[in-house]
Amino acid sequence: MTPPSHYDALGLPVTATAQQIKAAYRRQARATHPDHGGDPAEFRRVSLAYEVLSNPQTRSRYDRSYGAATAPDARTDSAESFAASAAPPRAPGQRGPSASDTPVFVPAYGSAEASTGLAENIARQQIHGVPRKRGIFGAGARLRREALSVQLLSRQILPSIPSARMVNGLHSPADNGFIDHALLAGYRLALIDSMLLPRGNFRWDGRTLHKDGRVVEPPQLAPAVRRMQELFPELNVTGWIVIHSADGNLHEPVIDYTRGYDPDGIAPVHVVNAARLVREIKQFLTSGPAPNTVHVPSLARLLAGMHS
Structure with missing residues (x-):
């Protein structure tokens, strides 16, 4: 089964303009934000979609690999790879993350999605x-x-x-x-x-x-x-x-x-x-x-x- 694409996450066609991507992201981010009752996994998927599609270079790479997104060795910038990097589901009774826990960087440094240009030491x-x-x-x-x-x-x-x-x-x-x-x-x-x-x-x-x-x-x-x-x-x-x-x-x-x-x-x-x-x-x-x-x-x- 083909995983949803970044365009699917934002509800956009592959021909969407930069302005349409930005507007769709704002709309979807508000709808899926956990603080507003949204699903954290869906919010992460929307956020990753915007990070990839809002940058012309990463969008171009994603578009070129779009047809092979489900191949075992084609995980760069895919929704599947981002889901794999997310925290595993909690068992019943297991506590959620606490503010005192060790910080978790999203996207994780060393992952395919870490393309923000911000050095890890910073x-x-x-x-x-x-x-x-x-x-x-x-x-x-x-x-x-x-x-x-x-x-x-x-x-x-x-x-x-x-x-x-x-x-x-x-x-x-x-x-x-x-x-x-x-x-x-x-x-x-x-x-x-x-x-x-x-x-x-x-x-x-x-x-x-x-x-x-x-x-x-x-x-x-x-x-x-x-x-x-x-x-x-x-x-x-x-x-x-x-x-x-x-x-x-x-x-x-x-x-x-x-x-x-x-x-x-x-x-x-x-x-x-x-x-x-x-x-x-x-x-x-x-x-x-x-x-x-x-x-x-x-x-x-x-x-x-x-x-x-």
Whole structure:
């Protein structure tokens, strides 16, 4: 029985254009994503199909070997070879992958599908890039808050999630600005921006912060979250703005929430202090269907978006 082709996985004819491949992938990725109730095996098949067909060189090789895809010695870029590299089915009662497990690279290095161009030694690094000085005015405050975030994430998150990869200083695809930090683990991406505010109680109403009659506008992270979700349909993308205190107290400032606003609800961006950030990011990254996965194509694209 002939295995489904990459074109079948995306529901496309072999004459599909690059634009049609991209549109079909976004549609199929959303439909099959495990976070949205899809089948993990089907999602992997859709992701591999896009990785092969979106690159003109790998698509050309695949098209040339298309007729021999079922031959025993013609396994390059085939759906069958990808399925063989996937984890075997779990026995009843056997636990699923845990965020504390040894990272699994997808595609696996050394496999026929590992054509992302990202060197393995780079993919194995947990931290990429450093906060860089940008602009003239206020650079000191930016460096301070970004350094606090890097310290917090590298000490409180990365050791407990070996698959997590932190990328610092990304160009925002939504405007000419930057995204301070991104954390990728499994098929989840957390975007993190920050503020440095005095100690005390602030109230968050879902749009602005309030303190003693003063209104504080947080960074506009939501457009970047929405745009990154469009660019990375294989991932679940959510944003956080962490409010740091100058003395590094993780529980200050205190963030209260307006009545009717659910801080645990679904929102594109959450505003939290450092202690709550650690708790929410851990929950977000570890509760996905494959938290010990390093999705190499997504990591490669994030690294390409770092500022220099």
